[in-house]
Amino acid sequence: MARRDRSTGRNTIGDLSDPALISTLAGWLEGSGANALEITTPDGGGLKIVLAAGARAVRIAETVPEAPAVRPEGHAVRAPMAGLFRDRHPAAMETGPLAGAGRALEAGAIAGFVEVGPVLLPVIASKAGMVGEIHARAEGLIGYGDAVLTMEPSR
Amino acid sequence: MGAPFTSVLIANRGEIAVRVERACLELGLRPVLIASEADRAGRARPDEGGPLAIGPSAPSRSYLNQAAILLAARVTGAEAVHPGYGFLSENADFAEAVEAAGLTFVGPPASAIRIMGDKIAAKRAMMAAGVPCVPGPGEPLPERVETVRAIAGEIGYPVIIKAAGGGGGRGMRVVRESAEVADAVAITREEARRAFGRPELYMEKFLEHPRHVEFQVLCDNHGNAVWVGHRDCSVQRRHQKVVEEAPAPGIAPELAERIGARCAEACRQIGYRGVGTFEFLYENGEFYFIEMNTRLQVEHPVTEMTAGVDLVHEQLRVAQGAVLEASRFAGTARGHAFECRVNAEDPETFLAAPGRITAVRFPSGPGIRVDTHVSAGYRVSPYYDSLIAKVIVHAPTREDAVRRMQMALSQTRIEGIATNLPLHERIFADPDFVRGCVDIHHLEKRLREEPRGEA
Numbered sequence: 126m127a128r129r130d131r132s133t134g135r136n137t138i139g140d141l142s143d144p145a146l147i148s149t150l151a152g153w154l155e156g157s158g159a160n161a162l163e164i165t166t167p168d169g170g171g172l173k174i175v176l177a178a179g180a181r182a183v184r185i186a187e188t189v190p191e192a193p194a195v196r197p198e199g200h201a202v203r204a205p206m207a208g209l210f211r212d213r214h215p216a217a218m219e220t221g222p223l224a225g226a227g228r229a230l231e232a233g234a235i236a237g238f239v240e241v242g243p244v245l246l247p248v249i250a251s252k253a254g255m256v257g258e259i260h261a262r263a264e265g266l267i268g269y270g271d272a273v274l275t276m277e278p279s280r
Numbered sequence: 281m282g283a284p285f286t287s288v289l290i291a292n293r294g295e296i297a298v299r300v301e302r303a304c305l306e307l308g309l310r311p312v313l314i315a316s317e318a319d320r321a322g323r324a325r326p327d328e329g330g331p332l333a334i335g336p337s338a339p340s341r342s343y344l345n346q347a348a349i350l351l352a353a354r355v356t357g358a359e360a361v362h363p364g365y366g367f368l369s370e371n372a373d374f375a376e377a378v379e380a381a382g383l384t385f386v387g388p389p390a391s392a393i394r395i396m397g398d399k400i401a402a403k404r405a406m407m408a409a410g411v412p413c414v415p416g417p418g419e420p421l422p423e424r425v426e427t428v429r430a431i432a433g434e435i436g437y438p439v440i441i442k443a444a445g446g447g448g449g450r451g452m453r454v455v456r457e458s459a460e461v462a463d464a465v466a467i468t469r470e471e472a473r474r475a476f477g478r479p480e481l482y483m484e485k486f487l488e489h490p491r492h493v494e495f496q497v498l499c500d501n502h503g504n505a506v507w508v509g510h511r512d513c514s515v516q517r518r519h520q521k522v523v524e525e526a527p528a529p530g531i532a533p534e535l536a537e538r539i540g541a542r543c544a545e546a547c548r549q550i551g552y553r554g555v556g557t558f559e560f561l562y563e564n565g566e567f568y569f570i571e572m573n574t575r576l577q578v579e580h581p582v583t584e585m586t587a588g589v590d591l592v593h594e595q596l597r598v599a600q601g602a603v604l605e606a607s608r609f610a611g612t613a614r615g616h617a618f619e620c621r622v623n624a625e626d627p628e629t630f631l632a633a634p635g636r637i638t639a640v641r642f643p644s645g646p647g648i649r650v651d652t653h654v655s656a657g658y659r660v661s662p663y664y665d666s667l668i669a670k671v672i673v674h675a676p677t678r679e680d681a682v683r684r685m686q687m688a689l690s691q692t693r694i695e696g697i698a699t700n701l702p703l704h705e706r707i708f709a710d711p712d713f714v715r716g717c718v719d720i721h722h723l724e725k726r727l728r729e730e731p732r733g734e735a
Binding site: 146148149150206207208209241242244262265266267268270271 | 314315317320325326327331332333334335336341345347348351352354355356
């Protein structure tokens, strides 16, 4: 059998209508703090998930106790899923990083993205603050719950 | 289909993930480790050789999350998925999804997993291949008592009458002679009607003191299938294996050869690939098929020790499409091996005992192998099963192997959490076990007889 060429291979995340995939993505979306996600594939496939306003709080409460302890002086902004970390939107590569050190971010601001194939999830700052240490390397592999950066509280 | 690959995502955790990782490295394959949030804690980042966290600690959101695993395979460039045991290892839909994503599933085709996952289909496939099954018609009993009596006579007493809709030990009755048939049928049918809403009954041979003996098979993608030895896993508590050994003692070699050959034939007939295990009850010199496990077993090391085979290497090679050299596996077992499953649990109440391990000392020396993922400072998580290590010994004879395990256990120390090491020491001091050939009820009987806390 011929070797698969992964760079030109077809979408390996499977069928976008798969309930398991949708449920997983919806879970990650909730964890990310964003409320909508849209995926389009080169072959014309697509998927849009929009979270209902009331649905979120419950799931977030479920994940909070599992999160590793954060530093007392700041808080970590964590990756909502495993993937490649993007410090800016892939369609706007000419712009600078969304969250450079020392930059102030408002609560709900996008600090970067995590990408797997056609899936791009935003990394959201849950609280306002100043970007402190950046842990994730642009284009580097990052795991679910790994710290992307540490935020210092704004004064 | 088998396909060459150079990287393998290990969709599991614990000792088996370590075991598969080692095999990948030995074969020059790149292992890709994944972990839940609990298992990732304190380990290196993925770019420094640590596992890629794929989800929260709850298994349903990490090790059982098919989409998360497939996305992790994509982002890491893994070309194959090894499912280990438990979790998704016998999930036909997962095997199919892996292959549909263009990756190789290190295991049998989804179709074979499906057949073996269905009790009736599995029994039918085994009978077609001449594998002996528990005698009894695979259909409901007729109304006429005379006909039922004739069926019982054909099976041979004792038989067991069971409610087709029953379960959990209810709605069943053992019948020891033909005079009891009429009453037993009437009472069980009435019970079945009332308790399960279905009066259908079926009948099987009743085995009173069976042993659990299983056959290891190995198959490639080219129609080659071999059996690689048998194991005895009769030392069980609540259907959980505690100690395993290879070979199963007291089995005539000609009988083992005949059963093993039938298992291999069944594999050829269902298009099996990879490693698998046929589980049997064994009583009075006869084997009765129970089920097939379509994956690597926890107790595979005892077969590796006595057959001189690395089953994980073989599994990976056949998944890559390699042709099995059947002649390599045609030997008799060399020596004898035991495995003790060391669990983080209270040795008296058997309740799981998660917590931080403060100190560990594992045994070492000739003929001793320890498969584990724990070391001092490791935190045993409450989220997963409590297996923390497998202590395996190999020696020229069963008697030597018993002594070697006694020594190995006495040298093992795990501090900070409770473990079942005292239970293993009791088992290896039990004269009946040391003599060999105990049945599947033996351990529970011993535990009932001996007051708790006394050796």
